[in-house]
Amino acid sequence: MLDFFVIFTKGGIVLWCFEGTKDLFAPSVNALVKSVLLQERTGISSFTDASWTLKYRLDNEFDLVFVVGFQKILQLSYVDKLLDDVQREFRDKFENLLTEHSYYQRFSFDSRFAQLQTVAEQWGQQKAEAPRTMRSFEQSQKSQKTVASMIEKKGGDNKENKKPGKDKKKKKGAEAEPVAKPAPAPEPEPEPEPAPEPGMSQEDQIMANRRKMMMKMSGGGGKKKEPKSPKSPAAGGGGKKGKKEARIWALSGGQKDAASLDFSEAGDGKESKRPEFVPDTSMVGAMAGNIQDMEVDEESEPEEQQSAAPTKQKSGGVFGMFKSLVGSKTITKENVTPVLNQLKDHLVGKNVAADIAAKLCDSIALKLEGKVLGTFEGVAQTVRQTLVDSLVQILSPKRRIDILRDVMAAKQSGRPYVVAFCGVNGVGKSTNLAKICFWLIENGFSVLIAACDTFRAGAVEQLRTHTRHLNALHPPEKHGGRQMVQLYEKGYGKDPAGIANDAIGFARESRVDVVLIDTAGRMQDNEPLMRALGKLIKVNEPDLVLFVGEALVGNEAVDQLVKFNQSLADHSASDRPHTIDGIVLTKFDTIDDKVGAAISMTYVTGQPIVFVGCGQTYTDLRNLNARAVVTSLMK
Incomplete structure (x- = not known):
């Protein structure tokens, strides 16, 4: 049932291997190391590559990795148990060799592995054949919850947080002060029935009471109602209903101002009333070369000094929660789980998606499990360094994208370098396309902008305005009469894939260096538009596909990227679909520290x-x- 089982060190030395297939499985193990272990994605419990599903265990004490592989169409319930058993048995049997790092000795484990595999398969078969019984209410987690555990208490057992009106338990030997209960509101006494007048029968008395009730209801009896005071003429009184005057807002303008606000082209040889764009020449030359890095906040850098300082802080920083691990000889999953739950809440509060935060904490737990730590400073420093290394590794690219180098290589081969922008509505695709366009012309490359957003009203006009402004900053006179930015557009309602194809052909004939394709914003669940985007990328095969996303999103970021990638793969009709190559993160200046x-x-x-x-x-x-x-x- 199993295709292979391999045990190797984190340095890459294979200690023992079981082969149940003739197929070469080394590329799949290498893909696991490259995509999961090296990319700090150890929160993922299984990995799929080619026709195999790979599961693994990490041993931090001896720096070992246990990997098992089987066909992905199979559902094997005993694999996790087998991994745990093999890890425990292998450690116990070869503890001396592992401690001395004698990795070049022979690790004879074949017979014991066969026994463990047989036991695990029998356990899995019994588990599958055992009838599944419904849990009782006492066995469920809901039965363990009480009303007191569901009440959030701030600042510990604070008496002020307890709700008034509840009976407090009295301690032994302590006198409880009597609590004055509010007196219940007196119930209204029922009105006594009027006694019948002398000389009248009971039926006559009932009829007389009915007549009095009818007179009261019609207003003819009892107290006379005072006449209402007439409304003032300003309030619309005086018998006639006054009209409500329309409110006039300041600086609202009117029809007489429409002529002065019309900046459209005059036509017929007349001068245009459009105000002349005055370029900010201070921007010219500011982005030559590579783009600058983000600025680092210097005030929040010395985290270690804050955690080691004896002064009291409000929470001791994010790593103050690890005080509970002080004195533990070996960190286990049980004593680190409550602390990592708090760390997960901290990450979610910083706008990390909940699923990603959980996987990050699982990855840190795998790295910490088995480590021996003592003082609080050691725990805090180790956990912080582990988390920082994981996050930096995640943010570091698997492959470096050097657009200037790639544009130069495409220019030497006589073809334009094509970049396609995609994303949801309103994230700033056109604006950031213009920024990247300005950076490219600052480095001496000519750009053709393909207006492939044929759905949103004003999309072409927005790009035309950017083109005019960019050409004003870099006029043709400064570049030997060559126009650095051009706009290729065919209006609205046309096929975006066809427009992009024609734009690339025009750029090839005109010897334009870069083509930037602006696509329409679309939600990830809009199947027709996602199909059109897949067609555009499949037909034109751009060199780079950039997903434009805003830094304000949380859980939605995961859903957007997963569905965009899946749609591009589904609609490409290719074995190797062209999915997202990179990300443009917009509105980063609006989020403070929620990154x-x-x-x-x-x-x-x-x-x-x-x-x-x-x-x-x-x-x-x-x-x-x-x-x-x-x-x-x-x-």
């Missing part, structure tokens, strides 16, 4: 954040600084 979206996006895709938008001008474009993001996350 968790960067972690969520890179964790889901494994692709780098190529650009970070941090303002509204053309120069507000930065490279992601992993250390700066982690520093903000640790505040």
Whole structure:
């Protein structure tokens, strides 16, 4: 049933291996190491590659990795038990060799592995054949909950947080002060029935009471109602209903102001009333070369000094929660789980998606399990370093995207370099496309913008305005009469894939260096638009596909990226679909220290954040600084 089982060190030395297949499984194990272990995604319990499903265990004490592989179409319930048993038996049998790092000795484990596999298979068969019985209420977690445990108490057992009116338990030998209970409201006494007048029968008396009741209801009896005071003429009284006057807002304008506000082209040889754009020449030359990195907050950098200081802090920092681990000889999963739950809440509060935060904490638990620590400083420092290393590794790209180098290589081969932008509505695709366009022309490359957003009204006009402003900053006179930015558009309602194809052909004929394709914003659940995006990328095969996402999102970031990647893969009709290559993170200047979206996006895709938008001008474009993001996350 199992195809292979391999035990190797974190340094790459294979200690023992079981082969149940003739197929070469080394590439799948290498993919597991590259995509999961090295990318700090150890919170993922299983990994699928080719036709195999791989599961693994980490042993931090001896730096070992246990990997088992089987066909992904199989559902084997005993694999986890087998991994645990093999890990325990292998450690106990070869503890001396592992302690002395004698990795080049022979590890004879075949017979014992066969016994453990047989026991695990029998256990799995018994578990499958055993009838499943419903849990009783006493066995469920709900039975363990009480009303007191569901009441949130701030600051410990604070008496002020307890609700008044509850009976408090009296301690032995202590006198409880009597609590004055509020007197119940007196119930209204029923009105006594009127006695019949002398000389009248009971039926006559009932009829007389009915007549009195009818007179009261009609207003003819009892107290006379006072006449209402007439309304003032200003309030609309005086018998006639007054009209409500329309409110006039200040600076609202009117029809007479429409002529002065019309900046459209005059036509017929007349001069245009459009105000002349005055370019900010201070921006020119500011983005030559590579893009600058984000700035690091210096005030929050010395976290170790704050945790080691004897002064009291309000919470001791995010790592003050690890005080509960002081004195533990060996960190186990049981004593680190409550602390990591608090760390998960901290990450979620920093805008990290809940699933990603849980996987990060699981990864840290796997790294800490089995470590021997003593003092609080050692625990805090080790946990902090573990988390920082994991986050920096996640944010560091698997492959470096050097757009300037790739554009130069495409230019030498006589073809344009094509970049496609995609994303949901309103994240700033067109604005950040203009920023990247400005950066490219600052480095001497000509750009053609393909207006493939044929759905949103004003999308083409927005790109036309950006084109005019960019050409004003870099006029043709400064580049030998060559126009640095051009717009290729065919209006609205056309096929975006066809427009992009024609734009790339035009750029090839005109010797334009870069083509930037602006696509329409679309929600990840919009199947027709996602199919159109997949067609555009399949037909035109751009060199780079950038997903534009905003830094304000939390759990939605995971859903957007997963469904965009899945849709591109489903609609490509290819064995190797072209999915998202990189991420442009916008509105980064609006989130303060809630930078968790960067972690969520890179964790889901494994692709780098190529650009970070941090303002509204053309120069507000930065490279992601992993250390700066982690520093903000640790505040």
